[in-house]
Amino acid sequence: MPVATTLTELQDQIRARYGDLSKRLQQVACYVLDNNNSLAFDTIKVIASQADVPPSTLIRFAKAFEFTGFNEMKQLFRKNLVEETVSYTDRARLFQDLESNQKIREKPSHILQEFARVNSQAMNQLAAQTPENKLEAAIDILSKAENIYLIGLRRSFSIASYLTYALRHLERRAFLIDGLGGMFKEQLSMVGPNDAVLSISFSPYAEETVTLSEAASQAGAKQIVITDSQISPLATFSDVCFVVNEGKVDAFRSQSASLCLVQSLAVALAFKQGKAQEI
Numbered sequence: 001m002p003v004a005t006t007l008t009e010l011q012d013q014i015r016a017r018y019g020d021l022s023k024r025l026q027q028v029a030c031y032v033l034d035n036n037n038s039l040a041f042d043t044i045k046v047i048a049s050q051a052d053v054p055p056s057t058l059i060r061f062a063k064a065f066e067f068t069g070f071n072e073m074k075q076l077f078r079k080n081l082v083e084e085t086v087s088y089t090d091r092a093r094l095f096q097d098l099e100s101n102q103k104i105r106e107k108p109s110h111i112l113q114e115f116a117r118v119n120s121q122a123m124n125q126l127a128a129q130t131p132e133n134k135l136e137a138a139i140d141i142l143s144k145a146e147n148i149y150l151i152g153l154r155r156s157f158s159i160a161s162y163l164t165y166a167l168r169h170l171e172r173r174a175f176l177i178d179g180l181g182g183m184f185k186e187q188l189s190m191v192g193p194n195d196a197v198l199s200i201s202f203s204p205y206a207e208e209t210v211t212l213s214e215a216a217s218q219a220g221a222k223q224i225v226i227t228d229s230q231i232s233p234l235a236t237f238s239d240v241c242f243v244v245n246e247g248k249v250d251a252f253r254s255q256s257a258s259l260c261l262v263q264s265l266a267v268a269l270a271f272k273q274g275k276a277q278e279i
Contacts, residue, residue, distance in 0.1 A: 002066070003065065003066040003067060004065065004076065005076075006076065006080070007036070007076045007077060007079075007080040010065065010073070010076055011033060013065060014029050014032060014033055014065070015033070015230065015231075018231065021064070024053060024057050024060075025057070025060065025061050025064060027051060027052065027053055027057075028051055028053055028057060028058060028061040029061070029231075030051075030229060030231060031047070031050065031051035032061070033229065033230050033231070034228055034229045034230070034243065034245060035047075035050070035245065036077055036080065036081065036125065036245060037081065037118075037121055037122075037125070037245070038050060039073075039074055039077035040074070040077040040078045040080075040081045044058055044070055044071070058070045111249070114249045115247065115249055115252075115254060117247075118247030118248060118249055118254065119247040119254050119256040119257070120247075121247060122244075122245060122246055122247040122254065122256060122257040123256065123257055123260060125245055125257075126244060126245075126257045126260060126261060130242065130261070134240050134241075134242060135264070135265070135268065137239070137240045138224050138240045138242075138265055139265065139268050139269055139272055141196050141222045141224060141239060141240065142167075142172075142196055142198075142224070142265065142269050143269060143272055143273065144196075145172075145194065145195055145196035145222065146173065146192075146194045146195055147173045147174075147175065147190075147191070147194075147195040147196075148167055148172055148173065148174045148175070148195070148196045148197075148198065149174075149175050149177055149187075149188060149191055149195065149196070149197045149198070149216070149221075150163055150164045150167075150174060150175065150176050150177065150198050150200075151177045151188075151197065151198070151199040151200065151201075151209050151212050151213070152199070152200035152201070152209075153178075153179070153201070153206040153208055153209055154206055155202065155253075155255070156200040156201055156202065156206070156209075156226075156258075157178070158255065158259075159200050159226070159255060159258050159259055159262055160176060160177075160198075160200055161176060162259060162262060162263070163198065163262040163265070163266060164176040166262075166263070166266035167266065167269075170266070170269060170270055170273060172269075175187070177212065179208060184208050184211075184212060185212075185215065188212055188215060188216065191215075191216050191219045191221050192219055192220065192221065193219065193220035193221060195219075195221045195222070196221060196222045196223070196224065197212075197213065197216040197221045197222070197223045197224070198223070198224040198225075198226070199212070199213045199216075199223065199224070199225050199226070199227075199234055199237075199238075200225075200226045200227070200258065201227055201232070201234055202227060202228040202246070202253075203228055203229065203232075205227075205232060205233055205234065209234065210233045210234060213225070213234050213237040213238075214237060216237065217237040222239050223237050223238050223239050223240075224238065224239065224240045224241075224242075225237070225238035225240070225241045225242065226242045226244060226258060226261060226262070227241065227242070227243060227244070228243060228244060228245065228246070229243060230243050242261060244257050244258050244261060245257070246258065
């Protein structure tokens with residue numbers, strides 16, 4: 001297997017060989033596939049800590065894909081990030097940030113600036129890496145569905161709630177599965193092959209969301225998934241799967257990119273239905 005020369009080639013190789021990797025290397029593969037910015041900006045020590053593996057495992061992973069070391073593999077992520085950044089000013093800043101990644105500071109203004117920075121990067125990545133055919137396929141599923149069921153628990157609840165609100169304004173039969181009274185299965189019991197289910201979940205994945213997605217799959221419903229990993233348990237049941245890498249400041253993850261995505265889906269559906277003025 002020749003060594004990858006682009007990030008896309010590397011990601012394809014990782015997905016193709018994922019099942020043959022050891023458990024530890026699979027753990028690294030998951031992190032590498034889903035954290036482009038971390039691979040570009042962070043040190044090996046930080047990446048190892050966030051992936052919950054020893055630094056030596058990162059080196060073994062890189063060598064498994066024919067790189068001389070992990071830093072050589074990191075160059076693909078740096079190059080990709082710079083190429084995706086449009087303005088020369090931003091490219092110069094990225095180069096500088098690659099050398100001096102700063103920790104979050106306690107002043108509110110610094111925290112705001114840091115969240116604004118990482119959210120901007122996440123939004124740019126979302127726009128650059130979301131395939132148009134996936135967006136079109138998702139809109140097609142939503143436009144043809146008799147009923148649309150929205151599943152988003154815990155951190156994902158606000159995203160599912162907003163999309164339910166937007167779809168109702170488009171006079172679509174949209175139902176938020178919130179499990180009131182523990183009635184998750186009952187709320188989804190009428191789903192059928194003419195319906196659509198949109199599930200949202202990020203690591204650690206809500207067990208109820210995975211269970212409901214499996215039930216919807218057995219019922220023959222079309223499924224749209226928004227998650228954070230190409231090997232998320234939800235991806236197995238999806239007809240369309242969007243992988244969203246949210247901005248993160250230390251242990252605090254944002255929702256800006258996911259909200260941007262669902263708002264874009266709602267507005268695109270509104271234009272398709274000729275009801276853009278109603279959102």
